[in-house]
Amino acid sequence: MNFKEVQQIIDSDLKRVSETIRSFLDSKISFIGQVASYLIESGGKRFRPTVHILSARACGYEGDRMYTIASTLEFIHTATLLHDDVVDYAELRRGQPTANVLWGNEATVLVGDFLLARSFYALVGDEDLDILRCISNATTRMAEGEILQLLQTNNPEITFEDYLEIIKCKTAVLIAAASETGAILGKKNREIRERMHNFGMNIGIAFQITDDTLDYIIEDKTLGKTRGQDFIDGKVTLPFILAYEKSDKCEREILKNLFLKDEKDQNDFEKIYSILESKNAFNLSFEYANRYVEKAKEDISFLDSHYREYLSIIADYILERKY
Amino acid sequence: MNFKEVQQIIDSDLKRVSETIRSFLDSKISFIGQVASYLIESGGKRFRPTVHILSARACGYEGDRMYTIASTLEFIHTATLLHDDVVDYAELRRGQPTANVLWGNEATVLVGDFLLARSFYALVGDEDLDILRCISNATTRMAEGEILQLLQTNNPEITFEDYLEIIKCKTAVLIAAASETGAILGKKNREIRERMHNFGMNIGIAFQITDDTLDYIIEDKTLGKTRGQDFIDGKVTLPFILAYEKSDKCEREILKNLFLKDEKDQNDFEKIYSILESKNAFNLSFEYANRYVEKAKEDISFLDSHYREYLSIIADYILERKY
Numbered sequence: 001m002n003f004k005e006v007q008q009i010i011d012s013d014l015k016r017v018s019e020t021i022r023s024f025l026d027s028k029i030s031f032i033g034q035v036a037s038y039l040i041e042s043g044g045k046r047f048r049p050t051v052h053i054l055s056a057r058a059c060g061y062e063g064d065r066m067y068t069i070a071s072t073l074e075f076i077h078t079a080t081l082l083h084d085d086v087v088d089y090a091e092l093r094r095g096q097p098t099a100n101v102l103w104g105n106e107a108t109v110l111v112g113d114f115l116l117a118r119s120f121y122a123l124v125g126d127e128d129l130d131i132l133r134c135i136s137n138a139t140t141r142m143a144e145g146e147i148l149q150l151l152q153t154n155n156p157e158i159t160f161e162d163y164l165e166i167i168k169c170k171t172a173v174l175i176a177a178a179s180e181t182g183a184i185l186g187k188k189n190r191e192i193r194e195r196m197h198n199f200g201m202n203i204g205i206a207f208q209i210t211d212d213t214l215d216y217i218i219e220d221k222t223l224g225k226t227r228g229q230d231f232i233d234g235k236v237t238l239p240f241i242l243a244y245e246k247s248d249k250c251e252r253e254i255l256k257n258l259f260l261k262d263e264k265d266q267n268d269f270e271k272i273y274s275i276l277e278s279k280n281a282f283n284l285s286f287e288y289a290n291r292y293v294e295k296a297k298e299d300i301s302f303l304d305s306h307y308r309e310y311l312s313i314i315a316d317y318i319l320e321r322k323y
Numbered sequence: 324m325n326f327k328e329v330q331q332i333i334d335s336d337l338k339r340v341s342e343t344i345r346s347f348l349d350s351k352i353s354f355i356g357q358v359a360s361y362l363i364e365s366g367g368k369r370f371r372p373t374v375h376i377l378s379a380r381a382c383g384y385e386g387d388r389m390y391t392i393a394s395t396l397e398f399i400h401t402a403t404l405l406h407d408d409v410v411d412y413a414e415l416r417r418g419q420p421t422a423n424v425l426w427g428n429e430a431t432v433l434v435g436d437f438l439l440a441r442s443f444y445a446l447v448g449d450e451d452l453d454i455l456r457c458i459s460n461a462t463t464r465m466a467e468g469e470i471l472q473l474l475q476t477n478n479p480e481i482t483f484e485d486y487l488e489i490i491k492c493k494t495a496v497l498i499a500a501a502s503e504t505g506a507i508l509g510k511k512n513r514e515i516r517e518r519m520h521n522f523g524m525n526i527g528i529a530f531q532i533t534d535d536t537l538d539y540i541i542e543d544k545t546l547g548k549t550r551g552q553d554f555i556d557g558k559v560t561l562p563f564i565l566a567y568e569k570s571d572k573c574e575r576e577i578l579k580n581l582f583l584k585d586e587k588d589q590n591d592f593e594k595i596y597s598i599l600e601s602k603n604a605f606n607l608s609f610e611y612a613n614r615y616v617e618k619a620k621e622d623i624s625f626l627d628s629h630y631r632e633y634l635s636i637i638a639d640y641i642l643e644r645k646y
Contacts, residue, residue, distance in 0.1 A: 027467060083433070086432060087433065114470065116439055117462040124459050132443075136440065143437035
């Protein structure tokens with residue numbers, strides 16, 4: 001079974017999530033729905049809702065509240081995509097022009113704000129303080145992660161620990177909230193909540209490491225991204241960190257100078273690519289991702305239903321994206 | 324008594340709010356505190372905290388929770404200022420360079436996001452769903468108001484009703500939440516909550532009408548704003564709407580053409596200013612503001628303590644800002 005087939009199994013749940021999302025976007029201001037659904041309804045894989053629904057079911061939850069929670073997770077994720085694209089001056093996402101290109105930075109920032117606020121309003125309507133605490137904490141850490149990343153831009157000497165903290169915050173904490181809130185719905189005890197939290201955190205870390213590595217490798221059209229975009233933007237990610245660690249003083253100077261060059265072009269990217277390749281940095285990076293996926297599977301080893309298998313498939317899917 | 328003297332009476336409360344704000348900004352990432360406190364600690368009048376504290380005390384509340392709530396109101400307000408400055412490409416606020424000028428759009432958007440998320444996390448910690456509902460609803464409407472305003476940019480035929488909806492959402496709902504949450508803390512019934520809500524809404528409307536009118540009248544340094552900034556930005560506000568209503572077909576053409584001109588300059592502003600002045604639009608605008616202040620005072624006529632007087636002084640202060 002693969003990711004798509006697992007999603008088939010919870011297809012009726014995912015449809016309910018889509019309906020809930022549409023109802024949350026039903027504002028007097030149709031423009032909001034137009035901008036938000038451009039991103040939410042086009043090409044998104046519903047990764048966070050999928051993790052949440054499978055986690056809730058794995059923890060024995062049978063009710064309807066997961067549709068609200070899954071929708072807010074997708075909203076919060078979309079809000080950060082909108083704001084990221086403004087922050088990064090991005091022009092393409094998933095092969096389509098970004099919202100800021102189509103509607104301008106102003107509308108993009110404000111629709112992101114709407115999605116964040118609307119999420120909290122929806123969660124308050126659900127009236128569960130544990131869920132609210134989990135998701136509002138994740139959202140706060142996400143903002144911290146984005147700021148940390150911004151502060152570390154153009155720093156070729158960033159440590160693995162700093163990198164890990166950034167990707168935990170900017171990506172993994174929301175996925176951890178997706179799985180942990182499943183355990184909260186299932187009224188599980190603190191230990192199981194923690195295990196489900198760790199599962200999401202570990203697949204989230206693997207997810208971002210894979211993304212960051214693919215950024216060096218995959219061509220334009222597949223991800224709707226320019227290859228080497230992170231390098232151009234001055235974002236130091238795992239392949240660079242690993243190659244830098246394995247380099248001698250002289251090689252480090254070369255890496256640093258390439259990274260700190262004022263106007264980097266395709267030629268500079270090819271240079272850095274071949275150095276990283278010569279250090280085996282891409283394979284090593286994927287090995288890191290693999291290790292976090294294995295940790296994640298260990299986290300859910302306590303589950304004894306077929307949901308354990310489904311969640312494992314979701315975890316494996318993260319690595320398959322590289323092909 | 325004036326605004327400052329009323330604030331003197333609750334000085335120890337306002338100091339507790341400042342301490343709470345500082346504790347909420349105490350992140351590992353000192354940069355966040357640096358950007359946020361640049362706005363929060365410089366020149367802000369603590370208007371929303373003042374309204375909240377006086378409302379809570381007026382409704383018989385004696386505890387400490389108002390410091391948390393007042394701080395989150397100030398955070399949410401600051402987040403919208405940060406995002407507004409990015410949206411408006413503003414360069415000055417309160418006579419100082421804006422955060423986006425000092426730290427860039429990226430950091431400004433992200434610190435705004437942090438403040439919003441941190442507010443919700445703090446409110447969840449307070450564990451009162453009524454408060455959460457009130458403030459998350461206000462925040463959602465604020466985002467809607469900003470988007471409505473953006474959509475109505477460069478529309479010289481905006482109606483008074485549309486204008487009122489925009490200023491209610493973008494400004495008044497948060498002030499209404501400040502006073503209503505005071506009544507919630509005081510465990511007042513629905514009717515009194517509604518009256519306190521209306522009080523905040525009405526002073527909020529008066530506040531924004533006054534701001535919009537002063538934008539045409541007051542010179543650069545006083546507000547740290549360029550005179551006529553709204554006109555330059557294509558924002559249609561009450562003085563224009565009132566003058567437009569009183570104009571004949573030919574005069575309307577002139578007003579429209581001035582408003583829709585591609586690159587407006589100081590000369591265009593002087594022209595529109597003298598037309599609006601000739602229609603008595605500024606005085607009429609202030610009369611509108613005055614009417615909302617009177618409504619607000621009516622809303623709190625049920626109060627029988629000296630807090631009724633203090634809240635009335637806050638309401639009157641809104642109009643005094645014009646001198």
